[in-house]
Amino acid sequence: MPQFCPHALTSALPQVPFESTDNQGIVYTWVGRAADPDEAKLAEDIMNHMFDDSYSKQVINEGEEPENFFWVGIGAQKPYDEDADYMKHSRLFRCSNEKGYFSVSEKCSDFCQDDLADDDIMLLDNGREVYMWVGTQTSQVEIKLSLKACQVYIQHMRSKDTEHPRKLRLVRKGNEPHPFTRCFHAWSGFRKPPA
Structure with missing residues (x-):
């Protein structure tokens, strides 16, 4: 639907x-x-x-x-989100140390679920919360450095956008809440990797 x-x-x-x-x-x-x-x-x-x-x-x-x-x-009327203010604020960032150093880079504005890299940390800002999404193959170093990056980002946004103070939320792959998933086009369950 x-x-x-x-x-x-x-x-x-x-x-x-x-x-x-x-x-x-x-x-x-x-x-x-x-x-x-x-x-x-x-x-x-x-x-x-x-x-x-x-x-x-x-x-x-x-x-x-x-x-x-x-x-x-379309298969019957079902509840849907009537508030889409999050679309004005949604931003996705990738935190990675795959190149030998830790970096945070913003994904394009037209991001999708496939942009969630299982071996990295992703930060999603929806205007109310900053979600720190943790993939199943993420290293402890990335988790520690990404948490610090989240804290710095939230402090920066509090000074830049005082009307929308963000709260930090931790999300593990496969346990994403609705406020997280609705920021992605056509969210569905994750595909299992080939055996």
Whole structure:
């Protein structure tokens, strides 16, 4: 099921087939209540470009979803995060000593679950907490140095962004809480390494 948030538009466009053979189905573009109007227009343009006139195309605003088609098409209505303020603050950093020295480097803004390196420490800032994510193959030296890096980062952010003081949270691979996982696109269980 696609994950919705009020600041983003879904990239998945569910299709619900019609009873008749004349039409192939309905294509929805869902617009979250806090989405930028230019992004909403772009999503509609993309829908119109991807699907021809044999589809019924509809732009649906959050809260105005037709129960009989929209929610059925994506497998039923389920709870989703209505607060997406974390998207303005989410940053991911990699802490590693693989090159013979300890370094902290920021991942690109479009990070994903695959960026979590099992042999490193990852720091995730969501605007409220700084998570120190520990992979299963992390060294004790990396843990110690990453903890210090977290403390320095949190102190820096407290002076830079006084409205959003961060708290430190420790997370082990496989035990990630929802506030952590929602910062990643399409989070799923970790794949087991090949035997």
